[in-house]
Amino acid sequence: MIEKIAGYFVDRSFLVNLISGFVCIAGLLVFFNMKRDLVPPFEYQKIDIEISAPGASPEEVEEFIAFPIEETLKGLPGVEKMTSNSRNGSLALTLYFKASFDRMSEMVEHVKSQIDSLRPRLPEAVRYTNVKRSRRDQVFFTWLAFQNFDEENVEHRKHIRRFSKTMGKIDGIVLVDPEIRPRDLYIEFDAAKLEKYDVSLDQARSFLAQVFQMKPIGQLSKDESTLNFEIKKIQRTPKGLEKLPLAGNRIGSVVTLGDVAQVSYKLTAKANIFHYNGDESVGVLLLKDRSSDSIDLKEIFEKKLVVFNKTLPEPLSVGAVSDGPQFIIKQLDVLRNNAMFGIAFVFLLLIIFLNWRSAIMTLAGLPIAYLGTMLILSYLGIDIDLISIIGLILVLGILVDDAIIVSERYVENLSSGMTPRDSAIQSVRALIVPVTGTVLTTIVAFLPILIIKSEMAIVLRAIPIVIIAALLFSWIESFFILPNHLAHFAKKARQSRIESSFAKIQRGYRRLLASTLRFRYLALIVIGGVFALSIYIAKEKLKHDFKLRVSSQRVAIYPILKKSESLDFTYEKIKALEEFALSLPKSQVSVVTTWVGEIWKDGRRYHGNRFAKINLYIPESASSPSKVKKQLVQLLTERLKTFKTDEFQEVTIVEQRQGDKEEKKDLVSIRVQGDESSEFEQIESEIEKAALKTMGISKYVKDPDAYQETWRFQPNTHALVQYKIDLKSFRRQLKHLF
Structure with a gap:
């Protein structure tokens, strides 16, 4: 049966060439129309809920917004966990679903309806609510x-x-x-003038709120025409607003906004x-x-x-x-350069051990396998991105294996006296079963990524698809296309001199195989030991760090002062470091950026006058970015020896990548949850003591936003009633002060 199928394709060159040409032409057309991007368009198995409540403290957000929503959303199907983060004026709540849950679109709408039904119970301060599935739009x-x-x-x-x-x-x-x-409009009221004209701050604010609100009137339709009605907008400039009347009396005098306030454009702090x-x-x-x-x-x-x-x-x-x-351009360059080097190297070896005709026919299968893979990727909606390129690079080294084995057996059959046709057919008959087994073994190794439902599998989905598709096309080319090309193009056996050299290698291999079989138990022990050692090295010595890092590599300097009176003061103190960075050769540093006032460090966002950061970006053209970074660290370390003074709390140097977000690098985050009765400060103190005693932990960093000072105002309800002030107005008056 196998011989008949092999003979059918060996005897039909037109059909084989037609198939090869179709795959190559269609693959090229698809490839040039495929989208090239950084990361694949995947969706996470989670729903993000964002709620804005300006002016609310973290405790108020937690008590009056987070708790009711959490209670409402408890027990949703498919939810693994729910987390919430209450901050000043905002709530971020996330629902994490099982990877196997397949009703995410329906669940997003359900969560929206649940929160909408809860809206009457939420505080009036809630201004904005957004519910969406986490995705990369x-x-x-x-x-x-x-x-x-x-x-x-x-x-x-x-x-x-x-x-x-x-x-x-x-x-x-x-x-x-x-x-x-x-650059916003600021209205600064004068308390003395408000009292003089008998205008309350609450009255002025309410009037201004009405002015800036959209108040549609309506439409009038008659016959085929429609007439719209609207109120003319007030000129929203300082001069226009100063003329805005706030109050008046029976004798016709009018109090304008300019009488009690100053209106001007200002930048935020x-x-x-x-x-x-x-x-x-x-x-x-x-x-x-x-x-x-x-x-x-x-x-x-x-x-x-x-x-x-x-x-x-x-x-x-x-x-x-x-x-x-x-x-992504660099990754495509890596793929192209590796492919060119691999093709040249394999071609040279095939010429040495086989002949140049067999070498050409063997390498001809590489574009067929790759371009055929492009057809599959396009059909499944997978584009050229970081993940699919990883798969293409991984499979590059094994694509020609099947073709090399078939070509080698074909040349060997020719050397034994067979005709080209018989040599091709017998090569297929002898190798199709064992080679198919090796291909299936590789496919089985990558199938779990497609079968297992997890967020990581969703991200890496393209890798097994690329590898499986490339291997299948390589298998088809090796057993149904390559034999035809060999039988009609490579009809000569290898030369005797090369055959003699190859025979020596074969004899050496046979002796090694015989020794291994003779001492098979010892060989099994050695193989098992090597396998165990590799597992140990992979687990203990290699970094387990999968991140879609996309962007430039850099070296960061963190100069942090003990105290600083202003941003400009801090900049003057670190200016010498910035100038030193700018003086370094362009072959080492392409761009220098300096931040003062807000930085990421130790997985936390720090903001204040004394915080600064200087980034030194490695040129994209650098052949060895890691080597350049080590050179920079050494130069900067020497410079810091003469730079540090008592004014600095610390000056540190860190190797990074843009987009690395240091909070994920060499960092273990500890989250403690509890109710109001939990003694969080005492718990944190115990965690800090235990952490610093643990081997491998060099520093314990507290969350600067974990505890916030709060002023609590206790209203005098009797006085409020006496002066006819309702609690809502009292709260609004206080809000104006902050």
Whole structure:
């Protein structure tokens, strides 16, 4: 049966070449139309609930918002756990579902309806509620720096708005987010003037709230025409608002907003300083959608950026800090370079041990296997991304194994005197069963990732699909296409000199195999020992760290002062370090960014005048980023010996990757849950003592936001009644002060 099938394909060159051509042409067409992106568009098995309640303390959020929602959502099907995080003015609640739960869309709608039904019981302060399934709708594209930007300069702000508008029009860009302070209208009331004109703060606030609310009137339809009615909007400028009447009396005198308050544009308080290559700048984050091709979008964006930079006045300019698409380009380069090296190496070996015709026919199966895989990926909706490229790189080394074995047996059959046709058929008959077994073994090894339901399996889904598809196409090519090509193109046996060299290798292998079989129990012990040793090394010595790290590598310096009176004071103290970083060769450091006021460190967000961070980005062109990072750490360590003073609490150096988010690196987070009766401070003290005694723990870092100081106002209810002040008005008056 096997011989008949093999003979059928060996004798029909037109059919074999037609199949090969179809797979290659269709695969190429599909490949050039496949989307290239950083990460696959997967959805998490969890639902995020975000609720905003401005002005509420963490305790109030927990008691009046989190607890009722948690009680309402208890017992939902498929939920493994529920977590909530109550902070100043907001609640973040997450429902984690089992990986096997397949009714997520239905459950999102159910959770929405449950919270909507609960809305009357929630405080009036709740302004915003959002329920959604956690997913990657927006993907990191690039992070830019607007150099020499002055937030106080109105013209500069116009340029950054123009930039946002220009780049936001590019198909695929869904968010352009300049990290600038908002310039808002501020109304500062004068208490003495309010008393003079007999206008209460609550009265003024209520009137202003009505002015800024949308109050539609309606429509009037007659025949084929429709007439809309609306109230003319008040001019929302300082001068326009100052003319706004607040109160009046019977004799016609009117109190305007300008009589009791000052209206002006102001920036919010400065929370941080950002420098790009030594120039004061603001960051601009760009996100893309999931459907656009990252590399094509990068080309369009870079052309637009060049044109835009030419329109900016001196000294403004826009430069890239971190480039997302460049990462996928590098991975594709790795795949291409590995493939070219592997093809050249295998081709050389096949020429040495077989002949050049057999070598060409053997390597011809590589594009068939890869392009056939592209057809499967396209059919299943899998694009070229970080995960699928990992699969393509993994399978690269084993794709030609089957073809090499078949070619070697074919040449051996030719050398024994068989005709090319018989040599091809007998090669298939002898090898199809054992080779199929090895292919199935590899497939079985990767099948659990497809079968087991887990978040990790969802993320890694493309890897087994790529490997299984590539192996199947390689198997088809090796036993139904390659034999035909060998029989019609490689009709000569290998030369005697090469055959003699290969025979020596065969004899050596036979002697080694005979010795292994003779001392088989010893061989089993040695193999078992090597296997056990490899498990130990993998478990104890190798880092278990799977992250979709996407972006530039860097070295970070954390200079933290003991105290600081302002952001500018801190910057002056660390300026010498920034200048040293800028003086380093461009071959080691491409970009230097400096942050003062807000940083990530030890898995926590620290904010305050005394905190700073300097990032030194490794060039994308660096052939060995790890080596460059070690050189930088050594240079910086030497520099810090002369830099540290008593003013600094600490100055540390850390090797990182952009997007690494240090809270996940070499960090164990401990979460303690309990009710109001729990003594959290005492529990934390005991945990700290135990942690510092544990081997391998170098530092215990407390959460700076774990405990917050709270002022509690105890209303005098008798006085409130005496002065005819209701509790709601009293609370609103207090809220105005903060």
